[in-house]
Structure formats: C-alpha cells, structure tokens
Amino acid sequence: MQHNVAVSVDRISKSYGSFRAVDNLSFEIYKGEIFAMLGPNGSGKTTTIRMILDILRPDTGRIDVLGGPINEEKKNRIGYLPEERGMYRNVQVIEMMVYLGQLKGMSTHDARQRSLELLKRLELDDAAHKKVSELSKGMQQKVQFAITVLHRPELIIVDEPFSGLDPVNTLVIKELLLDFRRNGGAIVMSTHQMQQVEELADRLLMISRGQQKLYGPVDQIRREFAQHAIIVEGEGRWDTLPGVAQVDMHENGKKEAVLYLSPDATPDSVLAAIATTKGMSIQRFELAVPSLNDIFIQVVEGHDHA
Amino acid sequence: MSGSMLRVFAYELRRNLRRKAYLFTTFGVPVLGFLLVMGMAFLGGSAASNPLDSTDMFDLRGVTDAGYVDLTGEFDDPGELANIFTRYPDEDAASAALEAEEIQVYYVIEADYLETGKVRVVMPRFNISYLSSNHIRRMLLEGLREEIDSPELFQRLLNPATYNEIRLLPGAGEDTADAPAGQNPDAQFMFVYIFAIILLMSLFVTNGYLMQSVIEEKETRLIEILISSLRPFELLAGKILALGLLGLLQMTVWLGSILLLPRLTGFGGVLSMLGPLVDTVVPPGLVPLMVVYFILAYLLFAGLYSIVGALSNSMREGPQYAAVFTLPAVVPMWFMQLIIATPNDPLPVFLSLFPITAPLGMIERLAVTTVPAWQIALSVGLLALTVVGVMWLAGRVFRVQTLLAGQAFKLKDLPKLVRG
Numbered sequence: 001m002q003h004n005v006a007v008s009v010d011r012i013s014k015s016y017g018s019f020r021a022v023d024n025l026s027f028e029i030y031k032g033e034i035f036a037m038l039g040p041n042g043s044g045k046t047t048t049i050r051m052i053l054d055i056l057r058p059d060t061g062r063i064d065v066l067g068g069p070i071n072e073e074k075k076n077r078i079g080y081l082p083e084e085r086g087m088y089r090n091v092q093v094i095e096m097m098v099y100l101g102q103l104k105g106m107s108t109h110d111a112r113q114r115s116l117e118l119l120k121r122l123e124l125d126d127a128a129h130k131k132v133s134e135l136s137k138g139m140q141q142k143v144q145f146a147i148t149v150l151h152r153p154e155l156i157i158v159d160e161p162f163s164g165l166d167p168v169n170t171l172v173i174k175e176l177l178l179d180f181r182r183n184g185g186a187i188v189m190s191t192h193q194m195q196q197v198e199e200l201a202d203r204l205l206m207i208s209r210g211q212q213k214l215y216g217p218v219d220q221i222r223r224e225f226a227q228h229a230i231i232v233e234g235e236g237r238w239d240t241l242p243g244v245a246q247v248d249m250h251e252n253g254k255k256e257a258v259l260y261l262s263p264d265a266t267p268d269s270v271l272a273a274i275a276t277t278k279g280m281s282i283q284r285f286e287l288a289v290p291s292l293n294d295i296f297i298q299v300v301e302g303h304d305h306a
Numbered sequence: 307m308s309g310s311m312l313r314v315f316a317y318e319l320r321r322n323l324r325r326k327a328y329l330f331t332t333f334g335v336p337v338l339g340f341l342l343v344m345g346m347a348f349l350g351g352s353a354a355s356n357p358l359d360s361t362d363m364f365d366l367r368g369v370t371d372a373g374y375v376d377l378t379g380e381f382d383d384p385g386e387l388a389n390i391f392t393r394y395p396d397e398d399a400a401s402a403a404l405e406a407e408e409i410q411v412y413y414v415i416e417a418d419y420l421e422t423g424k425v426r427v428v429m430p431r432f433n434i435s436y437l438s439s440n441h442i443r444r445m446l447l448e449g450l451r452e453e454i455d456s457p458e459l460f461q462r463l464l465n466p467a468t469y470n471e472i473r474l475l476p477g478a479g480e481d482t483a484d485a486p487a488g489q490n491p492d493a494q495f496m497f498v499y500i501f502a503i504i505l506l507m508s509l510f511v512t513n514g515y516l517m518q519s520v521i522e523e524k525e526t527r528l529i530e531i532l533i534s535s536l537r538p539f540e541l542l543a544g545k546i547l548a549l550g551l552l553g554l555l556q557m558t559v560w561l562g563s564i565l566l567l568p569r570l571t572g573f574g575g576v577l578s579m580l581g582p583l584v585d586t587v588v589p590p591g592l593v594p595l596m597v598v599y600f601i602l603a604y605l606l607f608a609g610l611y612s613i614v615g616a617l618s619n620s621m622r623e624g625p626q627y628a629a630v631f632t633l634p635a636v637v638p639m640w641f642m643q644l645i646i647a648t649p650n651d652p653l654p655v656f657l658s659l660f661p662i663t664a665p666l667g668m669i670e671r672l673a674v675t676t677v678p679a680w681q682i683a684l685s686v687g688l689l690a691l692t693v694v695g696v697m698w699l700a701g702r703v704f705r706v707q708t709l710l711a712g713q714a715f716k717l718k719d720l721p722k723l724v725r726g
Contacts, residue, residue, distance in 0.1 A: 086526030
C-alpha cells in the first residue's frame, strides 16, 4: 500500500556528550494517521521530536518533513504542543493567540478570526479577552491546544495532550484530534496514557534508551504480543476441551476464564469443540491480546517478544 | 529584518509600551524629578535671589527681615541693606519685634566689637539659614563704606577675586584643546555626568525588561513553542531591537524633559538650577561618539542580559547573575573624580579601553581632555568586537539553555553551551 508520508526519519542519532539520547532511529509518519510515540521517561522521545522540529539537529541521519528537509516555511505547516507548555501570563488570550499565529505566518486578521472560531468551538468564547492568568488549568490546556492547530497545520506534534484534562475536556480534545485526522492531517502523539493510544492511534513507535523497540500498526503489535490463549466467558468444564492445556479462572464474578492452548491447537479448533460439546455455552470468545500497558512494561523491562 | 523578527519586534514593542513600570520610568520619573526640582526652587523662593550685585561674594539667601542693635554707635545706617536690616535702639525693642514676627532674627553688635569682633545672634528657634554670618558681615562692611575712600577698593572687599581655572596637562598646547573657546568645561562635565546617569539607567532598565522577557518565556516553557516557529536568533534579535528602541525613547524623553519641561511649564527659572548645562554647546565631536557608545553599550548589555536570562530559571536569579557585569559597568562613575583630575593616567585610560567600562570611561575622559585618536579607535574597536562575541555567545546559550528549563546552570556546562 502506497502511503502519503508526512515525516520520514532515517537512521538518526543524537548524543549529549557521552550520553546517546537517540540511537539509529528510523520510522515514517503518514498523513491521515495518529502516530503514537511511546517510551519511558528519558527514552529519547522529546529529543526525537525536537529534531523533527529542527530545534535540535541530529548528529547523523536524515529527517524529511512534508516532502523534504525542514525549512522556515515548513515550520509554519507544523503545530507543536510540548509537554512542558506555557503561555504569557499577563496577556489577553486573544492577543497571545494572534501573536503566535502571526509567528506561524498568519495575517493579523486571519489569526484573530481563526482564534475566535477555535475558542468558540472549545467553549471558551468568554475567555478571549481575559488574561491567561485568570483561566483555570483546564482552560489553559484547551487554549494551548487551540494554538497548536490555529494556523491550520498539516502535521501536529502533541506531547501528553490529555494531561490535566477532565473527562469532558478530554473528549473535546479527542474529537478535535479525530477531526484533524479525518481532514488528512498527520498527528504525532507522545503519551504515557496507553488507553488513549489503544483508542486513537493507528500506528506506534516504542523507544527505549534511544533505540526502536516496537514499530507498526497498534493492532498488529498487540496481536504479535498475544499469547497462545483465548478468553472465554460462559458455562462449562473448560479443562475437558481438546487442545486446552491450562485454564485460569478469573475472579471477577463473570465466569471468565483464560484458556491456554496446546501447541497443536488453534482458537478455531477450540471454538468448534465448544460448539459441539454438550453442556457448554459461551457469551464471549476472544483472543487473549495483551493491553499496550502490559506490552509497554514487558518491553521496557527488557522482556522483548520473540 | 526577517518577517518573524519583525513580528517579535512589533509584539515586544507593543507589550512593553503598555507595561506600567516602563511608562512610569519613562514618563513618570521626569515629571517627578521636575516637580522635585520645582519644589526645591519654590521653597528657596524669592529669598533665594541675592538682592545685591551678583559679583558680591556674600550669599544673602535665607534671611529677608533682620534687626540689629548697635552698642558701638558706629553702624547707624545699614546702607544698601536697608531693605533687610532694621536698626533697633536696644535689645528690648529688637526682642519685641522678633516676638511680633516683624523680623526673623536680630544681631547685637557688642560694645567691644571693634576690639573683639563679637556679634551675638538671637533667633526664635534654630534655623540653619539664620546661622549664616553673611548678612551681618555684609552689613558691618556696609558700615565701613564711608571710611573707605575708593569705590573700587570697596568693590574688592565685597568680591576680593574673580578667577578662572586653568588645567595644566602634559604636552604643549593641549590645555587649549581642553576647553575650546566659548565652551564651559564644567558644563561639558555636567552634560557627560547626566549622560552617564541616563545611559546607565537606560541600559539597566530596558535590558532588565529584556532579561525578564527571556526568563518569563523560559519559566513558562513558552520558549519551546516559540522556537518551533522561528530561529532563536530571530527571537532574540527582535526582542533586543524592540527594547533598544524603547531604551532610546526613554533616554530621549529624559533628556528632552530636562531641557523642555521647565520652559513648557513656565518654570524656566528651574533651568538656572542646572547651572551651565543648558547654556553649553556640547562639543560637536562628542555627540556622534556618545551615540556610537550608547548603541554599542546597549548591544553589549543586551547580549549579557540575554545570557543571564537564558541561564536563569527564575526572576529572582536573574538580577543576582547580572550583578557580575552591572557592578563593573558603573566603576567609571566611582572613579569620576580621578578621571577628571588625571584623565590620561593608566587607570582612566584602562577604564576607557576595557569594553564593559569603556562607554562611560571614554565619554568621561573626552569631556575633560583630548583623547588620542588611536585610543578612541581601539576603545570602539574592542567594544565592537566584544559586542560581536557576546551576541554570538548569547545566541548559542539562548538556543541551548532555554531548552534546559528547570535545570540549574553549572560552570562546568559552559564549554557545552559555547559549542552549542
């Protein structure tokens, strides 16, 4: 399948003195996708993001952004929401948004119109003429997100976009991200909230100690980490089924069990056996796919899958 | 100027022009200063004027109505001082006049005055102006007018000498170059003194804003968003140019206020308190050099303050680091008397060449002596080179250190910062 590449990173490395922050990293980010960048603290995510944004230069390797090496014009086509984010505290929200829009090449009029439009969508109309210091933390987060997409970028890089947001505001930002993706934008999302990645991301890159550990579609990676097991919920003696080597009953009051299969058995053969065995009924049958959280811990602790 | 730099420039200009602290310092301070001077002039009041000839050596300010009791019988007429002094036949009459507040003070010329010179002063309460012996001494001299045949001699008694200062400097003919015809060296010096004060205030105040601005963007972590939109150099240059312009505006307002405010408000008399300053013609060669030194000094300190801003993690840290170079910058002020007295000695020459002290050191020397052209060229050259170096370093430190928000600066990190 031919993908429309927004960012191409080819064997980049970056060291700070003797510390190798990023080590021979390669990946691509496509237009119209949410690309999750995962890794423990200090793994090299922020350094990689800063290199994509040309804030730092890689020691070796090449980065192409929106069709070639980054330049000043391309910076205006990128939106960035860093993890450590802030705003001028004693300035009106609208004034600051217009200034930051101007720095991204917008005219004063366009920046003002677009700012008001975004503030309205984020239900912050009343905040436009307030000073930033008068806003709650959640409101400030939303304004920061609005600034990220203010200049209609083609690529946005968001670092922990949901931190500090309540569930309602999380939903608002999620919708904005999904909208952005629907319109063909590329989103790089760096986060530790694995649930959000499972829900939103199309593909992911997991880095540890500056090196690539996992890279690919989220579903595929989870399947790759799946054990030879199935999760069932229902009635019956699971240990009597052919092909089932071990049974773990879950203590959650749902009659849920994990069935570990023998090497020659397949999920299909076990499903067929359940269907033909008298006294057995099932309400749920699915592959035992680990959560991204489990995978993250497994990878970071060094127990890479085979 | 690139588009981004221009936008930063315009924004910083707008933002700081609305800053209350800037508006007060720029416009409020001159008004307050003027009011203060005006108040002092008013308090001095009409009494401040000397009713007698301006060549008179006696300063008669402070007492407008006085009495005296002459127990010698030699001083029956106060002469030209009749508008100040009233003679009373005895001390009871003088005391009654004092209690009735007809006079502010009275003097008793004792009977043995001619032998002892004793005069007693009586005042209702302590007043430092009344302690001055000028009035009575001048009045006593008036009593001797009749005894002195020659009016010229009497004038000499009033004003024994008029003198001109002549500075003796090494090198033939240099003395005349010091104070060109029609120029008052004191006026030149006062102008330079005011220039120095304004330069220092302007440098420290506006660059203080620059430092605050850098620290604020670092402290609030806005810096990362900004430098993902434009080059760090553009951000820094936009700020430096905007605040430089504001500094220039501030300096212009202050200088303009000194010269214009008293005239515009009808208190032109206040100008006289500035002594010879307003009547002087500043040496034509000094003005362009002042402009050159002002610009270079501003850029030098803007670079230094930017470095401090980038290294600081809070508004509290900044001024502490800045003291490292603000204190040396004012050294020529401390040594001003020395520079005036011996402008070509090694220390004044060094202070006029060393980049941080050169802006003040050289201007101070130029005000009182003829500085060899090579020294001026060397001073400007060294300063300009330092500006280039500091700006380069500021760009490096700014780019690297601003990303390390929250991490304290350590001296061992310096090589890393320099390498960028």
